[in-house]
Amino acid sequence: MRIVDVNEFYSPTGGGVRTYLDRKMGIMADLGHELIVIAPGFEDGVEDRPGGGRIFWVKAPRLPFDRSYGLYWQDAPIVRLLDQLDPDVVETSSPWRPAWTVGAWQGRALKIFFAHNDNMAAYAGRWLEGVADLPTVERWLAFYTRYMGRFLRHFDAFVTNGPALAKRHERRGLHVDAAMPLGIDRGFFSPDLRDESLRVALLGQCGLPADGKLLLGVGRHHPEKRWPTVIDAVECAGERMPIGLMLLGYGVDHQKLAARVAESPHIRLFRPVYDRLRFARIMASADALIHGSDAEPFGLVALEAVASGLPLIVPNEGGAAEIAEPPFAETYAPRDARSCAAAIARLFAREPRVLRAASLAAADKVRTDQDHAVALIDYYSGLIAGKAARRAAGGA
Structure with missing residues (x-):
């Protein structure tokens, strides 16, 4: 299985998302699959990862307050890469341009919106905490939930990185198809x-x-x-x-x-x-x-x-x-x-x-990052099989 992650949070200089995805690339390769990341870079380029996987850097404007990160402004470079790579699954986690770019792409791949963060709680909820509690802030900002609902209609599944985030989105009125808890590299911690x-x-x-x-x-x-x-x-x-x-x-x-x-x-x-x-x-x-x-x-x-x-x-x-x-x-x-x-x-x-x-x-019972990867592959395999069966039966 080839998975392509159109990711706005993968930085050339490091960070938690990069650590997670670099480790995930190696695990996927060990399991016989391929994970490719498309990320905003300082320049266009391609990097092979020693343990398996590749990074396709797309030149993009940098954030003014943190130049380690960039934002996509154009669909065309991402669409060209998706057409070229022809993945079985395409993921994205950014609710901004990548959500719409991936959602509109006409390739054969399963489309997954994989939520790793919660903008409403992390920003609006914190900024307004002296004014109202989080459920009230969520009601005030229901337009953001409706915005997410519009692009989620173009995806095959909405997945979160654990039950906490799934509960928040469901409380706001969105349907979450699966909560896939992350894991850690147990080789270091004991x-x-x-x-x-x-x-x-x-x-x-x-x-x-x-x-x-x-x-x-x-x-x-x-x-x-x-x-x-x-x-x-x-x-x-x-x-x-x-x-x-x-x-x-x-x-x-x-x-x-x-x-x-x-x-x-x-x-x-x-x-x-x-x-x-x-x-x-x-x-x-x-x-x-x-x-x-x-x-x-x-x-x-x-x-x-x-x-x-x-x-x-x-x-x-x-x-x-x-x-x-x-x-x-x-x-x-x-x-x-x-x-x-x-x-x-x-x-x-x-x-x-x-x-x-x-x-x-x-x-002794802590979930590992390999457990997470295996569960994710199994879930995607089931979705792909279901989609193929519906197509064979003449459905969507």
């Missing part, structure tokens, strides 16, 4: 990487002794991640117990966060750790992962933490909430620092051996 001496050293960097509790937060320094809520909660909980917080990340809010924690004795900001093995060791050596975002549709970081044997402290809405099960997690009301602080206290009040046993049991 409870066996836990290193007590590393944990003690990290606590020391937070100004705490070995009997302190080490919380880990991972993600961009961006308003969507809600790090101020997490920081307030850790400071509140820290009034009753010794708690350190390490935040790994960087982004537009870095200076604000740095100023916010400057007087906090037990909270430290660190740049992202790109060495995967080192990152996995740090993750396995913390005492819990704490997360602030309720807008993310899928909690990849939370899944990596579970695979590392970590308990979770996450909002009770969003992608991470779908992963958090009571035996190894505590949840809290989104954007509520006091609720988050109470969740921290509840988690660390548990019997440590029971919590550790539950976390280790959960680590």
